[in-house]
Amino acid sequence: MPPSPISKIETFRVPPRWLFVRVETEDGIVGWGEGTLEGHTEAIEGAFHDLQRFVGTDADNIEDIWQTAFRGRFYRGGPVLMSALSGLDIALWDIKGKKLGVPVYQLLGGKVRDKIRVYGWIGGDDFGHLLEQAQRRKDQGFTAVKMNAVESIAWIDSPTVLDTAVKRVQVVRALGLDVGVDCHGRLHKGMAKQLARLLEPHRPFFIEEPLLPSHPQETADLAKLVSTPIALGERLFTRNDFRPYFESRAIDIAQPDVSHCGGISELHRIASMAETYDVGVAPHCPLGPIALAACIQVGTAVPNFFIQEMSWEIHYNQADVADLHTYLIDPRVFEVSNGHVDILKAPGLGIKINEQLVREKSKTYVNNESAWRNPVWRGEDGSLREW
Numbered sequence: 001m002p003p004s005p006i007s008k009i010e011t012f013r014v015p016p017r018w019l020f021v022r023v024e025t026e027d028g029i030v031g032w033g034e035g036t037l038e039g040h041t042e043a044i045e046g047a048f049h050d051l052q053r054f055v056g057t058d059a060d061n062i063e064d065i066w067q068t069a070f071r072g073r074f075y076r077g078g079p080v081l082m083s084a085l086s087g088l089d090i091a092l093w094d095i096k097g098k099k100l101g102v103p104v105y106q107l108l109g110g111k112v113r114d115k116i117r118v119y120g121w122i123g124g125d126d127f128g129h130l131l132e133q134a135q136r137r138k139d140q141g142f143t144a145v146k147m148n149a150v151e152s153i154a155w156i157d158s159p160t161v162l163d164t165a166v167k168r169v170q171v172v173r174a175l176g177l178d179v180g181v182d183c184h185g186r187l188h189k190g191m192a193k194q195l196a197r198l199l200e201p202h203r204p205f206f207i208e209e210p211l212l213p214s215h216p217q218e219t220a221d222l223a224k225l226v227s228t229p230i231a232l233g234e235r236l237f238t239r240n241d242f243r244p245y246f247e248s249r250a251i252d253i254a255q256p257d258v259s260h261c262g263g264i265s266e267l268h269r270i271a272s273m274a275e276t277y278d279v280g281v282a283p284h285c286p287l288g289p290i291a292l293a294a295c296i297q298v299g300t301a302v303p304n305f306f307i308q309e310m311s312w313e314i315h316y317n318q319a320d321v322a323d324l325h326t327y328l329i330d331p332r333v334f335e336v337s338n339g340h341v342d343i344l345k346a347p348g349l350g351i352k353i354n355e356q357l358v359r360e361k362s363k364t365y366v367n368n369e370s371a372w373r374n375p376v377w378r379g380e381d382g383s384l385r386e387w
Contacts, residue, residue: 035087
């Protein structure tokens with residue numbers, strides 16, 4: 001097989017808050033990746049100035065490029081460097097699959113399933129519209145949803161602030177939907193213990209990020225208090241970051257984000273490592289179509305995958321600006337039926353990106369004001385709270 005030297009690496013900042021990566025080889029093969037890191041777009045773009053050193057490198061050598069990008073500098077890891085590497089890695093797998101004429105999952109050992117279970121987001125902050133949002137997801141074909149557990153909350157707060165979280169789960173479960181509850185790392189230990197116990201009788205699908213990352217032992221202690229599966233991982237990068245959570249038996253569900261953890265290469269390795277500890281994998285992905293396609297390719301090939309997050313109509317998307325399907329030539333590839341989407345069988349990632357639209361949108365989305373920023377929350381006393 002003749003080599004395919006990389007001739008060009010480009011990044012595109014596109015609405016609503018995504019960073020697409022385009023890699024082209026000298027023989028004309030184009031691969032797409034996604035290196036979105038919400039709230040840090042400019043930092044990722046800066047990291048790609050360094051990754052330009054791989055222009056001229058054989059795109060076939062995915063592992064060597066990954067190792068060199070990760071280990072070839074004295075400082076390594078972290079959200080910025082890993083997200084940039086993720087975008088490059090995903091694009092290289094797309095190129096490899098297209099060059100060989102097979103979907104990426106075939107290069108990961110072949111399929112172990114024919115379809116991928118998915119869930120949609122219903123917010124939860126607006127209790128008045130919660131039932132309406134949940135019903136809409138059910139009508140769209142979803143059998144599982146995820147929502148916020150709490151709003152802004154103090155380090156130790158009145159126990160009554162947790163009451164609405166329980167009511168939300170009750171209301172949505174009554175529709176026959178499985179309900180993941182996302183704490184978003186907003187809770188600290190004293191409140192998380194209470195909420196987990198309160199929710200347990202209502203059988204949530206899982207509790208996500210009940211505590212902030214970097215607290216593996218505290219999360220393990222919490223996991224011992226309840227039978228509800230604990231999920232976590234969107235703010236962990238590489239197998240090394242997941243290791244203490246696996247070894248302390250802190251989580252039941254690993255949620256690495258393919259755009260943050262090192263791309264398809266590292267997501268696949270994390271999934272294999274998770275299987276060793278009897279941990280399921282549900283990749284985090286409130287992002288764009290390229291990241292979702294990458295997750296689906298890995299989910300098709302790993303036995304301990306069980307469900308995939310989709311950003312279709314998530315709260316920060318605006319249909320008149322951009323949504324999950326906006327940049328796809330054929331949006332039907334992500335069609336939801338009975339809680340599932342079909343695996344992607346076309347070569348590479350299995351999707352076709354509308355490059356003309358990407359270039360057009362990115363031209364009006366380049367100034368610093370266009371880069372997405374998360375809200376900053378403060379309590380009644382003026383102190384900073386977790387968002």
